[in-house]
Amino acid sequence: MKQDNRVTVAITGASGAPYALRLIQCLLDQDQQVFLLISSAARVVLATEHGMQLPAAPDKAAEQLRKYFSASDDKLQVFGKEEWFSPVASGSSAPGKMVVCPCSTSTLSAIACGSSNTLIERAADVVMKERGQLILVPRESPLSTIHLQNMLQLSQQGVTIMPAAPGFYHKPESIDDLIDFMVARVLDHLGLEQKLVARWGYSKES
Template identity: 60%
Template sequence: MKLNRNPNSISLAWTGASGAPYGIKLLECLLAADYQVFLMISSAARVVLATEHGLQLSANPQKAQQQLLEELYQDGKLASGELVVLSKDEWFSPPASGSGAPKKMVICPCSTGTLAAVATGMSNSLLERAADVVLKERGQLILVPRETPFNAIHLEHMLTLSRLGVTIMPASPGFYHNPQSVQDLVNFMVARILDHLQIAHTLTQRWGYDVIAEKDTD
């Protein structure tokens, strides 16, 4: 597979934590923003996708890529971005090396096992190596853990990574925007991720702006 380097590229990883709808929505938004997305999916993430999203994703990267594009197309959301699904041992892909890796990566949802692997520098899979590359290249890494409660080990790993500049963004949607559906809660969390990536969106109303608008009409 020959790829052209896109300045708007990002690595995205889905792992075995609950929260598949977050990952699906984030992928949709990244493609809509015309990003080249290198997607890594753990075997546990495929189980979660089947359970929470009803999507039986193939272990074959090319088939999985087609499935995801069809899934987004069915919803009328397919955009001009480029999706590249990678296997766990695709060591010659761009995310595996600092000379070719995107400078941004999001792991969403992030299991506590993946959190531990990233915090301790393990690189037993492409997903873990990709995170390590972003760290060593001083790029932007965002982790979206979904676990409760956190034990001391989880918190120690988060603190270690936070001190390295990693953004730890637990999947904790707010309720002050009066969500009317589960999708509203998903959109809230994905909107916060996009904010940190500096990607424009209209997923949620921004805090305070509706109040100012009401005052202006008084």
């Protein structure tokens, strides 16, 4: 079987836009094809946290992001929230891996109950039903009982819950170091090489 070098990345309205941008850059640097989904709330967060003003139209957003990442048209594709004929909407053509980063608790809830009202929710549902790999990176504190119950339910179905909670044992010297910590963990779980952060007991080059 041909190796699937495609990853769906969804950005939702939780705080943590820099995690998403760094993850996308790392995926592209490893020659992965990124199918990108961006919620309306995520565009607000991107503008607030990163100063990035993305247009609502997917084709315009794709054009801007390809310039930002220096990516080709085939390597970075952006789909709107109701593009039901996009590859990510069907189990017959969707990538087997998906990361929601950051993942809002609203999106977490929708995925947990299988609502599929937006393309992000549908794409996550497809990955789960096809027994693919779904990684959620929630960023919320404190967590309510409802949040924890949703996480438990998804974890029991094989979803990886990876809260945006960077460690400090690598002695971070900047915000970028903290961002890299989380992105490195996501890349590890995707089975991709990373030299952003040294693994415990090893040097960064190991």
